[in-house]
Amino acid sequence: MKKVVVASVTALSLFMLASCGGGGSKEAPASTENTTAAAAPADGEAIYKRTCIACHQPNGMGIANTFPPLAKSDFIADREKTIGQVIKGKTGELVVNGAKYNNTMPPQPLNDAEIAAVLTYVYSNFGNSGAPVTVDEVKAVRAKNP
Ligand code: HEC
Numbered sequence: 384m385k386k387v388v389v390a391s392v393t394a395l396s397l398f399m400l401a402s403c404g405g406g407g408s409k410e411a412p413a414s415t416e417n418t419t420a421a422a423a424p425a426d427g428e429a430i431y432k433r434t435c436i437a438c439h440q441p442n443g444m445g446i447a448n449t450f451p452p453l454a455k456s457d458f459i460a461d462r463e464k465t466i467g468q469v470i471k472g473k474t475g476e477l478v479v480n481g482a483k484y485n486n487t488m489p490p491q492p493l494n495d496a497e498i499a500a501v502l503t504y505v506y507s508n509f510g511n512s513g514a515p516v517t518v519d520e521v522k523a524v525r526a527k528n529p
Contacts, residue, residue, distance in 0.1 A: 425496050427504030434491060435501065443509030449486060451479040454509035466516065466524040469498050495521040 432441075435453075439445050443454035451458070458479045459465045472490035476483060493501065499516045506513030 425500040427500035427502070430493065430497050430501040431504050434493065435505075438488070443505070448482075448484070451477065451482070451484045452509075453505050453511070455511060456480065459505065459511065459513065462513070462516065462520065463524055465502065466498065466521055467528055469493065469502065470521075470525055471528055495525065 438450040439453050440450070443452060445452040453459065456479050458477070468488065469491050472488045474487040476485045478484070491498070495518050498521045499518045502516040505511060506516060
């Protein structure tokens with residue numbers, strides 16, 4: 384009797400394993416697609432080259448008196464201000480490394496993941512060293528600046 388119970392429990396768990404496996408493999412292609420789709424726009428370097436480079440230049444040095452540098456910028460020490468800068472842009476006076484700028488940066492049409500990715504790229508290039516910017520950080524700043 385005991386043997387029968389063990390056998391049927393074993394059979395049942397085999398059956399459950401098989402059905403889980405079946406379901407999982409059916410979903411596998413969909414989740415692979417999602418991963419690819421999410422990874423593509425989160426390429427900070429590509430976003431920088433597409434979006435920021437015209438003004439801030441390939442080396443992040445900007446253009447004197449016109450576009451401030453991102454390279455070794457003291458401005459970006461304030462992460463909240465930096466995230467806000469990309470979300471909202473800015474017109475008016477702004478000081479970077481002691482140099483005054485009075486120009487306009489248009490708001491950048493990027494989603495939160497793209498802003499996180501491009502700023503992570505900025506924080507880890509151009510002589511800068513800052514922790515990666517998370518999507519949650521961007522979300523929090525956006526919530527404060529609707
Ligand atoms: C059309 C030109 C333009 C584009 C495109 C642009 N910026 Fe700017 N950016 C500016 C200008 C101009 C300022 C200074 C604004 C002012 O004088 O008030 C600035 C300021 C900044 C600052 C703060 C000052 C500093 O240099 O640290 C950051 C950070 C910044 N931009 C990041 C970015 C990022 C990241 C992108 C791409 C997602 C981007 N910008 C795209 C023109 C641009």
